[in-house]
Amino acid sequence: MGLKFELLKKDGKARRGRIFLPHGVVETPTFMPVGTNANVKLMTPRLLNEIKAQIILSNAFHVYLKPGLDIIRHHSGVHNFIGWDKPILTDSGGFQVFSLRKGRKVTEDGVVIRSPLDGSKHFITPELSMEIQYTIGSDIVMAFDYCAEPGVSHEEAERALELTTKWAKRSLKKLREFSDQAIFGIVQGAFFYDLRERSAFEITAMDFDGFAIGGLSVGEEYDITMAMTEFTAPLLPENKPRYFMGAGSPKIIVDLVANGIDIFDSVLPTRVARHGQALTWKGKINIRAAKYKFSREPIDYNCQCYTCSSFTRSYIRHLFDRKEILGQILLTIHNLHFMMELSAKIRDAIENNTFSELRKEVLTYYD
Amino acid sequence: MGLKFELLKKDGKARRGRIFLPHGVVETPTFMPVGTNANVKLMTPRLLNEIKAQIILSNAFHVYLKPGLDIIRHHSGVHNFIGWDKPILTDSGGFQVFSLRKGRKVTEDGVVIRSPLDGSKHFITPELSMEIQYTIGSDIVMAFDYCAEPGVSHEEAERALELTTKWAKRSLKKLREFSDQAIFGIVQGAFFYDLRERSAFEITAMDFDGFAIGGLSVGEEYDITMAMTEFTAPLLPENKPRYFMGAGSPKIIVDLVANGIDIFDSVLPTRVARHGQALTWKGKINIRAAKYKFSREPIDYNCQCYTCSSFTRSYIRHLFDRKEILGQILLTIHNLHFMMELSAKIRDAIENNTFSELRKEVLTYYD
Numbered sequence: 001m002g003l004k005f006e007l008l009k010k011d012g013k014a015r016r017g018r019i020f021l022p023h024g025v026v027e028t029p030t031f032m033p034v035g036t037n038a039n040v041k042l043m044t045p046r047l048l049n050e051i052k053a054q055i056i057l058s059n060a061f062h063v064y065l066k067p068g069l070d071i072i073r074h075h076s077g078v079h080n081f082i083g084w085d086k087p088i089l090t091d092s093g094g095f096q097v098f099s100l101r102k103g104r105k106v107t108e109d110g111v112v113i114r115s116p117l118d119g120s121k122h123f124i125t126p127e128l129s130m131e132i133q134y135t136i137g138s139d140i141v142m143a144f145d146y147c148a149e150p151g152v153s154h155e156e157a158e159r160a161l162e163l164t165t166k167w168a169k170r171s172l173k174k175l176r177e178f179s180d181q182a183i184f185g186i187v188q189g190a191f192f193y194d195l196r197e198r199s200a201f202e203i204t205a206m207d208f209d210g211f212a213i214g215g216l217s218v219g220e221e222y223d224i225t226m227a228m229t230e231f232t233a234p235l236l237p238e239n240k241p242r243y244f245m246g247a248g249s250p251k252i253i254v255d256l257v258a259n260g261i262d263i264f265d266s267v268l269p270t271r272v273a274r275h276g277q278a279l280t281w282k283g284k285i286n287i288r289a290a291k292y293k294f295s296r297e298p299i300d301y302n303c304q305c306y307t308c309s310s311f312t313r314s315y316i317r318h319l320f321d322r323k324e325i326l327g328q329i330l331l332t333i334h335n336l337h338f339m340m341e342l343s344a345k346i347r348d349a350i351e352n353n354t355f356s357e358l359r360k361e362v363l364t365y366y367d
Numbered sequence: 368m369g370l371k372f373e374l375l376k377k378d379g380k381a382r383r384g385r386i387f388l389p390h391g392v393v394e395t396p397t398f399m400p401v402g403t404n405a406n407v408k409l410m411t412p413r414l415l416n417e418i419k420a421q422i423i424l425s426n427a428f429h430v431y432l433k434p435g436l437d438i439i440r441h442h443s444g445v446h447n448f449i450g451w452d453k454p455i456l457t458d459s460g461g462f463q464v465f466s467l468r469k470g471r472k473v474t475e476d477g478v479v480i481r482s483p484l485d486g487s488k489h490f491i492t493p494e495l496s497m498e499i500q501y502t503i504g505s506d507i508v509m510a511f512d513y514c515a516e517p518g519v520s521h522e523e524a525e526r527a528l529e530l531t532t533k534w535a536k537r538s539l540k541k542l543r544e545f546s547d548q549a550i551f552g553i554v555q556g557a558f559f560y561d562l563r564e565r566s567a568f569e570i571t572a573m574d575f576d577g578f579a580i581g582g583l584s585v586g587e588e589y590d591i592t593m594a595m596t597e598f599t600a601p602l603l604p605e606n607k608p609r610y611f612m613g614a615g616s617p618k619i620i621v622d623l624v625a626n627g628i629d630i631f632d633s634v635l636p637t638r639v640a641r642h643g644q645a646l647t648w649k650g651k652i653n654i655r656a657a658k659y660k661f662s663r664e665p666i667d668y669n670c671q672c673y674t675c676s677s678f679t680r681s682y683i684r685h686l687f688d689r690k691e692i693l694g695q696i697l698l699t700i701h702n703l704h705f706m707m708e709l710s711a712k713i714r715d716a717i718e719n720n721t722f723s724e725l726r727k728e729v730l731t732y733y734d
Contacts, residue, residue: 017667036681037689045677046692067660074661075679083677188599293434310450312413312442315405318434322404325692326411 002139003060003182003209004216005241009351012141013233013260016350019210019241021139021182021194023079026054028241028262029346031339032089033270037062038082042325042332045084051305051337052344054086055139057265061093062123064132089265090138092171092319093187094145094214095245107148108163120178126170134179140210141179144170145186147215157190160215160272164188165202172206182209184243186324191224192216193231200235210241214260217246226255233260250279250342254359257346269339273331276320279338283365285313287331305337306330369506370549370576373719376718380600380627383717385452386608387547390446390453390508393421395629396713398620399456400637403429403564405449408637409699410690412451418704419711421453422506424632427499428460428528430594430696436502444504456632457505459496459538461581462513462553463555473513473586476531480650493537501546507577508546510538512553517544527582531555539573549576551610555663557582558591560598561586567602577608580628590597593622600627617646617709619686621726624713636706640698646705650732652680654698659684672704673697 002022009016017028019179033040033048034057048056058078063069075081078088097104097111105112110125120251129144144167147161168181168185175183185208189195204211213232216225229244236242241262247253248266269279276288280300286290287299295313307316307330319327343361349358369389376383384395400407400415401424407415415423423444425445430436434448442448444453464471464478472479477492496511511534515527535552542550552575556562571578580599582590596611603609608629614620615633623631636646643655647667652659654666662680674683686694711727716725 029600037686037691038417039686039691039693041693042696044673044696046673066689067681071661071681071685077664081679081682084403084680088479294438296442306411312448314434314438314442315448315450317437318448319404321405322433324406325409326406329409329411329696 002180003241005210005239007239010349010353011353012258014257014346014350014355015260015262017241017263021265022056022086023085023139024054024171024244026087026263027347029257029350030054030343031248031265032057032263032265033336034144034265034267035059035082036267037066037348039080040336042329043270043336045082047333048084048336049086051333052340053244053336055089055263056084056086057089057091058136058138059096060090060129060132060136060138061096063116063136064093065122069132069135072135076168077135084169087139088136089140090133090136090142091245092133092142093124094142094147097124098147098149099216101149102303106163108166111146120278122361126167127174128173130174134175134181139182141175141181141183142212143168143183143185143208145188145214147188147218148190150191150219150229152190154192154195157188157192157195161188161195161199164199168203168206168208172208182243184208184210184212186212186214186245187232187236188215189232191220196232199308200232204235208240210243212243212245214245216244217252222252225252226259229261231257247365248339250362253342254346254362257350258359259353268291268334269335273335274328276327276331278331279335281365282325287313287327288320289317299331299334300338303337303341307334307337323349369547369637370608372577372606374606378717378720378722379625381624381713381717381722382627382629384608384629386629386717388422388531390452390454390506391421393454393630394714396624396717397421397630397710398615399424399630399632400703400706401632402426402449402710403634404433405694407703408641409696410637410703414451414700415451415703416453418700419707420537420703422456422630423451423453424458425505425506426501427457427496427503428463430503431460431499432484432489436499439502444502446504447617454506455503456507457500457503457509459509459511460491460502461509461514463542463691464491465514465516465585468516475533478513493534494541497541498540501542501548506549508548508550509579510535510552510575511553512581514555514585515557517558517586519557521559521562522562524559524562527557528555528562528566531566535570535573535575539575543594547596550607551575551577551579553581553612554599554603555693556599558587558595563595563599567599569606569677571602573699575607577610577649578603579610579612581612583611584619594620596623596626596628615706616733617729620709621729622712625726636702637699640702641695643694643698645698646702648732653685654680654684654694655682666698666701668703670701670704670708672701672727674701674704
């Protein structure tokens with residue numbers, strides 16, 4: 001199997017761990033930057049190294065559509081293609097099945113989904129998803145799941161759960177035919193406690209290398225997200241890594257870690273950067289605000305990133321004002337650096353039994 | 368005075384020189400990357416250092432409009448504002464007077480010009496241009512000139528020349544009231560030999576630190592550009608640097624150097640990069656071409672830039688295909704690196720008396 005997990009320390013429910021993967025070691029808890037079209041937007045791999053990204057998420061379905069598996073195969077995997085030699089986790093396409101649900105058709109066997117690029121139809125099955133993720137050569141493969149929409153009935157959520165379990169079984173079976181890549185199972189169950197419990201029971205019964213909580217952070221109230229996480233996380237085995245899919249605000253991250261989650265990903269820090277929002281240790285700021293016109297301060301005095309050690313708020317504001325992409329680049333560097341530094345501080349705090357203080361501090365500025 | 372020039376070596380008319388400026392030494396011949404809105408598009412200052420840019424051009428008029436002189440003053444100059452500690456040359460706004468000629472009004476005193484940003488009117492005089500460039504704090508200031516449109520009559524070209532001479536005098540006088548920055552005079556005269564000769568005579572009679580050939584590369588036939596340069600360059604003093612304004616193709620650069628030009632600038636290498644065109648030692652390539660779909664070659668095997676040492680043509684093509692800005696970033700790095708390497712090779716060739724061979728080689732691939 002492609003993964004070893006060490007649980008090094010606990011502070012309350014918060015876990016300090018270490019995941020050994022073919023392309024390197026991942027210290028947890030950690031945030032994972034997202035690379036949608038075989039790149040983390042505006043970031044070169046060496047910038048990702050500089051902000052100390054340990055593992056990035058690559059979207060299997062997007063890569064499958066473009067550039068396509070033939071080109072990935074020709075490069076012997078996505079690592080060579082994108083020039084990144086550290087671990088990669090691939091999602092299974094399950095989330096795209098959810099987000100691209102217009103014109104989608106779900107059967108027991110798989111999902112017919114329309115390409116957002118050209119409208120072409122693609123039949124995605126657990127087996128195909130495994131072949132895609134095998135070709136990509138990711139360090140962590142995700143099982144192909146079925147994520148129910150927010151607001152579905154108990155009955156619909158149950159059907160989604162059952163499909164997820166069946167597809168998890170088929171994913172695991174298929175992948176093991178040709179690969180020893182690590183693979184995570186995904187717990188679904190919408191916002192129903194009994195279904196979350198059943199899904200956790202069924203998924204953790206299988207020989208996965210780690211487990212994800214899926215189907216949350218999809219538009220529901222924050223209290224529901226956290227209630228479901230608080231309920232589901234303890235149902236996952238202690239000795240395997242836990243991944244919450246799609247969480248990128250500082251607030252949710254400290255709340256998830258407090259519930260024993262190890263890894264999380266989101267496009268949020270990079271997306272808001274492109275719109276002028278910077279994450280700082282004193283909360284968010286919008287760099288386009290008039291009050292920064294003359295500010296010679298860095299984005300954050302407490303930040304060591306390239307952007308903060310080189311440029312003033314006034315300059316970055318000017319770049320946004322003139323629609324110069326360099327402004328977006330500088331904020332992307334800063335925001336990802338912030339997320340990785342937040343991750344590092346969380347790890348330190350757990351080691352020192354001070355995680356609840358750190359969490360309180362973060363929640364003072366992010367609510 | 369803010370400049371010392373050493374003419375180190377000649378190979379035919381090609382000159383190997385060295386310009387000493389407040390922010391550093393510039394080895395010539397050299398290309399200067401252009402930073403229009405207080406940034407070289409998609410390039411951080413450390414990337415500019417990496418590709419060995421020695422001096423960049425900053426557009427005085429654009430900076431004057433945005434962010435405005437108050438913000439530049441607040442940062443004690445453009446160097447601090449943009450985070451670049453090497454030399455900067457500023458154009459005077461003369462070229463913007465030329466390129467933004469719609470709604471423009473030229474008088475003996477100066478030019479009323481409309482802002483491309485909001486249509487507001489601005490009255491630019493030689494004196495204002497000097498104040499702008501003084502506030503910017505550039506290492507090389509350009510006199511405020513009047514560039515005639517291609518195709519003007521002898522009479523109109525003569526009037527432009529006369530204004531240029533008067534404005535040059537006023538520029539020099541004004542700047543010396545408060546600054547010892549280096550300042551270059553600009554030779555105009557459209558495509559008329561007699562006017563070029565007269566302009567060169569009048570401009571070089573003044574105590575400028577260097578001289579530029581302006582009003583060329585503005586849409587005329589290439590033969591005219593070169594005929595005018597060949598005629599004008601020898602009219603400039605041997606012991607001062609010579610700058611051809613607006614030249615960015617490898618072909619024109621070797622042709623200019625062959626005529627004794629020392630420095631040149633253009634947005635071309637960065638602009639074409641953003642459209643997928645890469646400069647290589649075997650000519651230009653368009654990275655969007657289908658034939659590169661599977662190419663695991665770098666852009667140029669003979670190139671040591673970050674892009675060429677890390678990424679395949681196939682990958683960069685994919686980024687352009689998916690409209691990911693990272694593709695534009697990678698080609699911008701490559702093209703600017705190419706221009707700086709071309710500059711370095713030209714300098715080496717002049718030192719070794721092999722410039723004509725290098726020129727021939729470049730012209731084989733760029734015509």
